[in-house]
Amino acid sequence: MFTTGSKLLLGSTALAVVFAIVYGVTAQGTLGVFGLLSAAVALGLIAGINIYSGDANVSVDDTAAATVAAAARQAPTGSPWPVVGVAGIALVMIGLVTTSMVTVIGLVAILAAVIEWMLQAWSEHGSADEAYNGEIRARLANPLEMPILATIFAAIVILGFSRIMLALSKVGTVVAFSVIAAVVLFIAFLMAAKTAVASRTLGGVVAIGVIALVAGGAVAAVSGERDMHVIETTAALAERGQCGTEPSEADKKASQTVAAKSNQAATVTLDADGSLSVSVPGFSPSAQSVTLPRSNPNNVLFRNQSDHERRLVIDLGPSGDSESKTLCTALVEPGAVQLLTVMFDKPSFAVEGGHRFTVPGVDTAVLKVVVP
Amino acid sequence: MAIIERPTETLVPATATPAYVTPDSGLGVFRRPVQSEGWKSWLFTVDHKKLGIMYGVTAMAFFVIGGIEAMLIRAQLAGPDGTILSADKYNQMFTMHATTMVFLFVMPMAAAFANYMVPLQVGARDVAFPRINAFGFWAFLFGGIFINTSWILGGAADGGWFMYAPNSSVTFSPTNGIDFWVLGLLITGIASQTGAINLIVTALNMRAPGMSLMRMPIFTWMILVVQFLLVFAIPVITVALVLLMFQRQFDATFFSVEFGADPLLWQHLFWIFGHPEVYILVLPAFGIVSEVLPVFSKKPLFGYPFVVFSGAAIGFVGWGVWAHHMFASGLGPVSVAVFSVATMAIAVPTGVKIINWTLTMWGGKLRFTTAMLFSVGLIIQFTIGGLSGVTHSVAPSDTQQTDTYYIVAHFHYVLFGGAILGIFSGLYYWWPKVFGKLLNETLGKGNFWLMIIGMNLTFGPMHIIGLQGQPRRMYRWTEARAGEGFFNLGFWNLVSSIGTLILAIGVLLFFINVWVSHRKGTVASPLDPWDARSLEWLTSNPPKEHNFDRLPTVHALDEVFHRKYEDVGTDGHHEYKQVATTEELLAIEEANADAHIHMPSPSYWPIVLAFSLPILAYGVIYNLVLMVVGAAILVLGMYGWALEPSTAPETDFDQSPPSGGSELEVASHG
Amino acid sequence: MxxxxxxxxxxxxxxxxxxxxxxxxxxxxxxxxxxxxxxxxxxxxxxxxxxxxxxxxxxxxxxxxxxxxxxxxxxxxxxxxxxxxxxxxxxxxxxxxxDRGQPIPEQTHGKPALEIALTILPAVILAVIAVPTVSTIFALADTTDTECVVNVTGQQWWWEYDYPIADDGSICGFMPTAGNASPIITSGQMVLPVGTKVLVRGTSRDVIHSYWIPRLNGKKDMVPGRVHYLRLETDTPGIYAGQCTEFCGLSHANMRMEVIALERADFQKWLDNELKPYQAPETAAAKAGETVFIQQCARCHQINGLVDPINGELVVSAPDQFVWSGAAPNLTNLMMRNTFAGATWDLLSPQCRARVWEAAPEEFGERFLEGVTPECLNTVDLREWLRNSPAKKPMYADAEMLEVTDGKTRGMPYLALSEDQIDLLIAYLLERK
Missing domain, CATH: 1.20.58 (Methane Monooxygenase Hydroxylase; Chain G, domain 1)
Structure with missing residues (x-):
């Protein structure tokens, strides 16, 4: 009934429970108790499985298999899992005194070793047919292994690449990855030309690549990211009160970043003579004032027909506790357009001087906005 | 059952070299179930016939739920300022009525007929992917239940089945109703998509020898068109639903105007799905009618190729008319004009069908069974719906009619008069095939007339109500806008509400009929009660588990008719003489039965996999931990599915011959 | 009846x-x-x-x-x-x-010539229909012949109208007699001159609404972030009823509107009346009502020109801080309208309502311009509304819903006004015309 393995596991379960009680009484630590009890539950579960499955011990209830199973007929094949398991334990220890990340890696290694070890032992006892045993192992293990390995591989590639890209300078990134791409292409070309390449060679090349990536990534991660440049927006400009004639970074290639809505409330045009006019369907083509509803995001298209780069500005007046709030477009090249979404909190009569669209640098360009 | 299962080999003497034996089944826990009787046989079945019946029963249950919702709506609107439902409940009610009827009744009911009949009609033993078929059913069932649990978890979705943004965002609908709706439809969408691919492969790859595409029964053809529509339409609604889920769950801004989004995006996505959906709903019914009319007219379907190609044409043009649901949404005159004309164009293939049905009856020998009555009723009622459809393909006219009760009248004539009458026609026609018992014809005729009178009283007045300017989706209407005289809205609203009662009694008669036919020991149906024409009648009633004793070879459209009758006329004169009865035909089949018939084994995993989906969905709404549980079940299900052996071992089966009356030895695996 | x-x-x-x-x-x-x-x-x-x-x-x-x-x-x-x-x-x-016992008919699969003919026939009919359809679509989308522009903004669950001022100071093609054009803003009922080609420029502040006056034109959805255009023109003076037709949430059924068509002379009178300066309350009750209004209503509802007697400052409402849509009806000349709360209830008592709504076209303008007199006021509905508006019209105005809207209400909240306060408010509001 109780196999050797299950005795060990049951003993460990009992021990964990005892330790939990002792720890709980002496140290009063709930976390420790919780951990130990969890361990007890886990060990008990494994013990149960162990008993139920006969500890992968064929001879327990199937004496025939004891003689015909592959495991009974030849020495077990080599296995990497004892080493991995021990390495995992070592890593857990190291991690406990250094950094928790190492512990996590150790725990993962132990978990992998336990599962793989059990799978291997189980499959070797499966039948007398070794090929068949390999098959059932693959059938059970591959759906588990493949996604995990693929995820790990993808994570390594993504992390490695991204660390390197973030660490190198802008130009350096372009050069580095052009070179890498060329190398990859070259190797691929070589392999295509030499079709009979051994899988060992291929594996070696891939391994070198992965190691290089990991090493590069690690170095890059240690050296830290380069200084990132945050592109300024017109909102930031407005906040600093710099909606003037001076070009700033927010104005770079402004007309290329226009989000031209299919549908605007009004089109405001700056003419070459320095006058600002508005066109709204239903009115004559160009009017000198525009009525826009309150508390509503109005999309106004600014069209610059003058000879200079200009921007459209609107002063929304004080809002709540804050001081006067301004909105502006980026500097718009001659002949280009840009959209300004403007929301009026207050009616015009509540704002001193009313709402007005203006264009810095063109004093004559004033357009009255009526907010009822 | 043990986790480890080893081959049970006889003990080999220690002295001899043991033989290497490869076992025929390895992993015990993943053994396949074998029950063919009892509740387990239904839970784990992959038989297309059992699944078809379960689809039908579930859909009918949802039909009742949707019907009760409809009756509550009409009760609320029977008089001015109705107080039966609160505004909030009313909004939930009409949202769920449409959702239930479209996604949980008509679509799965079509799936029920398709699942049951397509393999039989093409002479196959099952669908192409039996386990996926089972998964589809369970996903639909769990998805449907999931949506409806929102009633007791804070209120159902209240945005209308069209769920226009931004009214569907959290700000405007703070309860979880819309989350349930979104996730539930994602689940039923998975069901539809898997079912569609399954049926396409079945219809294209599993046809009996000799059945060219142009000899395929018309019902299967229409189902094939519908499945192609589904394959392309479901991804569109899935995208829209995922966007909405992100909008609601993760504060995405796909439909937030304040971040520069355009709410019309949702409308385009929804209607690119939504319009083909209309044909998804109605084409299966067209297929049923196109089967029933020839049988009871004793004539082949008039212009079979025209009906086939008009169905396919609807399948194509149906993708180019979605914006006619949006004529009032400010598209601009060019788009409106284009979609207006395209909408008129799609009326042509629909008209072709009406003409062909009429001409099928023309010169025939018509027997008015209940199934036939429903089919003739469909022609008339659908024509009314189609013609009112033409009046709003004219975009300016539509801007007066859209979102009023006139539209409600229109699409109920199309969907009730089209889809549902077709479904009832199919129920009466195929009932003896599926259950081996005839439904009572007297009750059936009562059923028909009450439904026809009921639907015309319910939906007919809505034309008037709509043209008098009563909008849809209002939880109450007011006397102040009701007008006076013949067109008084109060009178017609009351008529409409009374109509629902008659309609409900009509539907109730159907259930009574079923009860009578199954409880009162009505005699078993003859093998071929209707003198039918297509391949599903070349087997017993109900069909054997393996459908056909030998796979039939097809020589003509209407194969069974041509096996039964021979043209003995001469000189261009036709005279048909019966040369065989169906019983004789079946006896021939049984005498030449295939020696080994391979049927798929049942499986645990479809239901497990499907069960994980609502758990995941509850997790999305309530707690991410629940999602982990759902994901674990999902992974387990996929794992189990992938590891399941392709057959159950022979020894697991009951050794007695399977039911169906055949003396054959049927090896139920392969 | x-x-x-x-x-x-x-x-x-x-x-x-x-x-x-x-x-x-x-x-x-x-x-x-x-x-x-x-x-x-x-x-x-x-x-x-x-x-x-x-x-x-x-x-x-x-x-x-x-x-x-x-x-x-x-x-x-x-x-x-x-x-x-x-x-x-x-x-x-x-x-x-x-079936009268006739023999089994010929098993024919159809006559292609007949089929093709019967396919072409509906196609021809539809092609004939298509031509006038397309021309009407384009005629109804024309915005170039406009004589009067009205901005329409929908929100849950009422419509706001404002009349933009043209460069020459005219509003809707009419010059104010006093010359001082300031914007007119109203709600529920849109007042238009007859025989004038009006262009509605519509948008929405929250969800999609649809503007529909069936006797004047088809409907047009008003979509947030977009401006849509709808032509309106009336032939005879009178009231033209409409209803929001795009499902817009809880009180969709309670979102109505009317177009009031006035003779051109009557429209001029209405326009001048709207532009007159603030009329201080006359009776003592109305004066007290003004105070109640400032305390209880003015944080959302604007009355143009209202000055707080305590500090002498112009009272500026801030609905954007309290209401999700950011707007509440402007009540400057409330009693010149005859419906309220999304045009759902009448400000006129049933007898007086019939006098206006069923007036002959030639009498209509005069009766409408009388506004709501104290005798004609529908106190039943108005009092119920002031007592507890969310109970009368379903709105998301309760505290449990505030979390998802940054503490803003959707619609008018319950104000816990006393009966006395309601009396005073009604006295004050009755003078707003």
Missing amino acids: TFHERTNVQTSEPMTSVASVSSDQISRSRRPVLALGAVIGAGVVASSCAAQAPQDTWSPAGENAQMIHNLQWPIFAVAGIVGLIVFAAVGYAVWKFR
Whole structure:
């Protein structure tokens, strides 16, 4: 009934429970108790499985298999899992005194070793047919292994690449990855030309690549990211009160970043003579004032027909506790357009001087906005 | 059952070299179930016939739920300022009525007929992917239940089945109703998509020898068109639903105007799905009618190729008319004009069908069974719906009619008069095939007339109500806008509400009929009660588990008719003489039965996999931990599915011959 | 006339035609259908010659609706005729070819020539329909011949109108007599001059709404972030009822609107009245009511020109801080409107309502411009509204819903006003015209 393995596991379960009680009484630590009890539950579960499955011990209830199973007929094949398991334990220890990340890696290694070890032992006892045993192992293990390995591989590639890209300078990134791409292409070309390449060679090349990536990534991660440049927006400009004639970074290639809505409330045009006019369907083509509803995001298209780069500005007046709030477009090249979404909190009569669209640098360009 | 299962080999003497034996089944826990009787046989079945019946029963249950919702709506609107439902409940009610009827009744009911009949009609033993078929059913069932649990978890979705943004965002609908709706439809969408691919492969790859595409029964053809529509339409609604889920769950801004989004995006996505959906709903019914009319007219379907190609044409043009649901949404005159004309164009293939049905009856020998009555009723009622459809393909006219009760009248004539009458026609026609018992014809005729009178009283007045300017989706209407005289809205609203009662009694008669036919020991149906024409009648009633004793070879459209009758006329004169009865035909089949018939084994995993989906969905709404549980079940299900052996071992089966009356030895695996 | 009486009068006619089932099975299958067809047909004829429900889509009262009507009635007629032909053909087949023991007919699969002909026939009919359809679509989208512009903004669950001022100081093509053009803003009822080509420029502040005055034009969705255009023109003075037709949430049914069409002279009077300066309250009750208004209402509702007597400052409402849509109806000349709360309830008592709503066109302007007098006020609904508005009109105004809207309400919240406060407020509001 109780196999050797299950005795060990049951003993460990009992021990964990005892330790939990002792720890709980002496140290009063709930976390420790919780951990130990969890361990007890886990060990008990494994013990149960162990008993139920006969500890992968064929001879327990199937004496025939004891003689015909592959495991009974030849020495077990080599296995990497004892080493991995021990390495995992070592890593857990190291991690406990250094950094928790190492512990996590150790725990993962132990978990992998336990599962793989059990799978291997189980499959070797499966039948007398070794090929068949390999098959059932693959059938059970591959759906588990493949996604995990693929995820790990993808994570390594993504992390490695991204660390390197973030660490190198802008130009350096372009050069580095052009070179890498060329190398990859070259190797691929070589392999295509030499079709009979051994899988060992291929594996070696891939391994070198992965190691290089990991090493590069690690170095890059240690050296830290380069200084990132945050592109300024017109909102930031407005906040600093710099909606003037001076070009700033927010104005770079402004007309290329226009989000031209299919549908605007009004089109405001700056003419070459320095006058600002508005066109709204239903009115004559160009009017000198525009009525826009309150508390509503109005999309106004600014069209610059003058000879200079200009921007459209609107002063929304004080809002709540804050001081006067301004909105502006980026500097718009001659002949280009840009959209300004403007929301009026207050009616015009509540704002001193009313709402007005203006264009810095063109004093004559004033357009009255009526907010009822 | 043990986790480890080893081959049970006889003990080999220690002295001899043991033989290497490869076992025929390895992993015990993943053994396949074998029950063919009892509740387990239904839970784990992959038989297309059992699944078809379960689809039908579930859909009918949802039909009742949707019907009760409809009756509550009409009760609320029977008089001015109705107080039966609160505004909030009313909004939930009409949202769920449409959702239930479209996604949980008509679509799965079509799936029920398709699942049951397509393999039989093409002479196959099952669908192409039996386990996926089972998964589809369970996903639909769990998805449907999931949506409806929102009633007791804070209120159902209240945005209308069209769920226009931004009214569907959290700000405007703070309860979880819309989350349930979104996730539930994602689940039923998975069901539809898997079912569609399954049926396409079945219809294209599993046809009996000799059945060219142009000899395929018309019902299967229409189902094939519908499945192609589904394959392309479901991804569109899935995208829209995922966007909405992100909008609601993760504060995405796909439909937030304040971040520069355009709410019309949702409308385009929804209607690119939504319009083909209309044909998804109605084409299966067209297929049923196109089967029933020839049988009871004793004539082949008039212009079979025209009906086939008009169905396919609807399948194509149906993708180019979605914006006619949006004529009032400010598209601009060019788009409106284009979609207006395209909408008129799609009326042509629909008209072709009406003409062909009429001409099928023309010169025939018509027997008015209940199934036939429903089919003739469909022609008339659908024509009314189609013609009112033409009046709003004219975009300016539509801007007066859209979102009023006139539209409600229109699409109920199309969907009730089209889809549902077709479904009832199919129920009466195929009932003896599926259950081996005839439904009572007297009750059936009562059923028909009450439904026809009921639907015309319910939906007919809505034309008037709509043209008098009563909008849809209002939880109450007011006397102040009701007008006076013949067109008084109060009178017609009351008529409409009374109509629902008659309609409900009509539907109730159907259930009574079923009860009578199954409880009162009505005699078993003859093998071929209707003198039918297509391949599903070349087997017993109900069909054997393996459908056909030998796979039939097809020589003509209407194969069974041509096996039964021979043209003995001469000189261009036709005279048909019966040369065989169906019983004789079946006896021939049984005498030449295939020696080994391979049927798929049942499986645990479809239901497990499907069960994980609502758990995941509850997790999305309530707690991410629940999602982990759902994901674990999902992974387990996929794992189990992938590891399941392709057959159950022979020894697991009951050794007695399977039911169906055949003396054959049927090896139920392969 | 009560609802039930009307029902009794009307039930007989259609019910009998449906219920009279003859013994002949075949004609039975056609009878309800034909009866229905007859009912619809009769409806088509009758509704085109008599004004019925206020939102009748078959009683055009302006050029745009007339354009639609000129298109829709022939199409209904064509559809009706086609329907009758199909019914006749099916009916004939059902009667003629019923099973009377005739031999099994020829197993023919059709006649391609006949098929093609019967395919081309509907295609031709539809092609003929398509031509006027397309031209009408473009005619109804024209915005170049506008004489008057009105901005319309929808929100849950009422409509706001404002009248933009042209460069020459005119509003809607009219010069204010006093010369001082300031924007007019109102809600619920849009006042328009007759015989004027009006262009509505519409948008929405929250969800999609749809503006629909059936007797003036088809509907147009008002979509947040977009501006949509709708042409309106009225022929005769009167009230034209409408209803929001895009489902817009809880109180969708309570989002109505009217267009008030006035003779041009009457419109000028209305315009001048709207532009007059703030009228200080006269009676003591109204004066006290002004204080209540400032304390209880003015944080959301604007009354133009209202000055707080305590600090002498202009009272500026800030609905953007309290209401999700960011707007509340401007109440400057409330009593010049005769509906309130999304045009759902009347400000006029039932007797006075009939006097205005059913006035002959030539008398209408005068009666409308009287506004709501104290005798005519519908105190029942107005008091209920002030007492507890969310109870009267379903709105998301309760605290449990505030979390998802940054503490803002959707619609008017419960204000816990005392009966005295309500009296004073009504006294104050009665003078707002």
